[in-house]
Amino acid sequence: MSSPALVRHPEDNMPATAALPEAVRAPTVTSPATPSSFGTLALRWYRLNQGRLRATAIGVTSLLAFLLVWHLLTTYRVVFFVRFVNVPAPLAVYASFTKAIHDPHFLMHIVLSCRRIFIGFSLAAVVGVPLGLIMGRFKLVHEVVFPVAEVLRPIPAIAWVPMAIMLWPTNEQSIVFITFLGSFFPILVNTLHGMSLVDPVLVRAAQCLGARERSIFREVYFPASLPHIFTGLTVGMGVAWVSLIAAEMISGQYGIGYFTWEAYSLVQYADIALGMIAIGVLGLGSSLLIRGAGHLVMPWRSTR
């Protein structure tokens, strides 16, 4: 019990009727007593964030160490099972990066890839989440859709490339379709999983507060599944990039996957690494976006 006002009462001579108005006065939250100087504030901030600072410092060091190892391996052209003879050095990659950011072509590749991800992923979320919610709630829909989904799910998105090219009139559409497929199944499966874990006691609680089917869906099932939905979105985003890059390499004309493959064909080794790093950064950025959205949508979980 964290309300001292309640516990302080001598229980034995407390008449039950008088108890409530008095006993239930909640303690008003008292603000920290003295205004503290900048120094102590900084110290306190440091103490609170010590763990995070430490993690950041170690993270930065390890990235630098990675770059250093990469640099050494390429400058000395190490051949030890793996051949670093043709691998571009970090500085060479940096040079081609500074050139590329002024190159409208490179930027176009990036923009196009992002657009494909955006469309494919959004479609997958818009279809996958509601379908998962409905499947979780209505048995018949589940029984009809689930077998088909289970058969199609294990097929990797890359295996869809020839079929996608046949299905869709333009290359652009088939690439978006493959991106869609890649993210669709993780989103669907995780939403379903979330629905299956909804605590039945919460549903009962809503029912005896007067909630009908539709309100229960909106106020209980949906928010209760949100954490899993976001897991699905995060995984789905990862798979979307995997699928997109594969599709671009095979059938694309533009896009960062195509750029990377083209660099290999044109023997521009620094651009291969640049393409790879760009893909990594874009993938990371999009996962961070989803995580941020998750915090916005689920404020009750963000303090954990």
Add this chain to the structure above:
Amino acid sequence: MSETLASEPKGHIEVTNFSLSYDSIEGPVQAVTDTQIHVNPGEFVSIVGPSGCGKSTLLNAVAGFLKPTTGIVTVDGERVNGPSAERGMVFQQYSLFPWKTVRENVEFGLKMRGMPRSQRERAARTLLGLAGLEAFEKHYPEKLSGGMKQRVGIVRALATGPKVLLLDEPFGALDAQTRVIMQQILTNMWQRLKISVLFVTHDIDEAIFLSDRVYCMTARPGSIKAEIPIPLERPRQQSMMMSSEFLALRRGLMSLIREESLKAMGGEINDMGMQGLNIELHGHSLADVI
């Protein structure tokens, strides 16, 4: 809130010829059989009984979550056939919505009723004030202690102005200190709102301290073994728990329950060849009871 503070007591529960069996692979499991109970308007009634005797089953049928196999349940003359906001319920597992703040939890029933936002916010604040929780209105349930969660649960169930409050071992997970305070708060709310309460508990002291009447159930299949009026005067105080009157009631109820618990475990005890054990049981030996 004036409507929930109405002056006429309400909520007459009537359970007649009630039985309920669950379907299972081995055939139907008779959980409760041949049971009649009633709760008068404004009355506080507890149900005690050995574990697994069907207390929750009975309560869930009154709430409308379970359909009786035979018999009927009525509240104020109307037959119960499904959960409704008329019958508020408090569960042992706190059951607050984790994605709603304390105030939003309390508002939920009013929202379902279509009350406009500003109005229900005001109502929720008033109610939270009564329970000493106004400082926590913006907190999410996860951050509250068990006692506070259960207070919110009670306030939430009362917010819609139900005729009946059903509680299934609501304080079972709380420590002794908190329990006592929660009992006081519940008593208070009940007296103010003048609704009837059906309260399931394991704790005999709690049942006596809170109730006007206590039903004691038999071991499974549960039925009513005894109905014990509690003539202790109100307001009740902690000191009463030492009074001879209280202790006599306690002794009586205790032996009733022990009898049933032993009956429930009788099979096991026999199987383990423990008949030789002579447990004192108000005059009977264990062998007489089994």
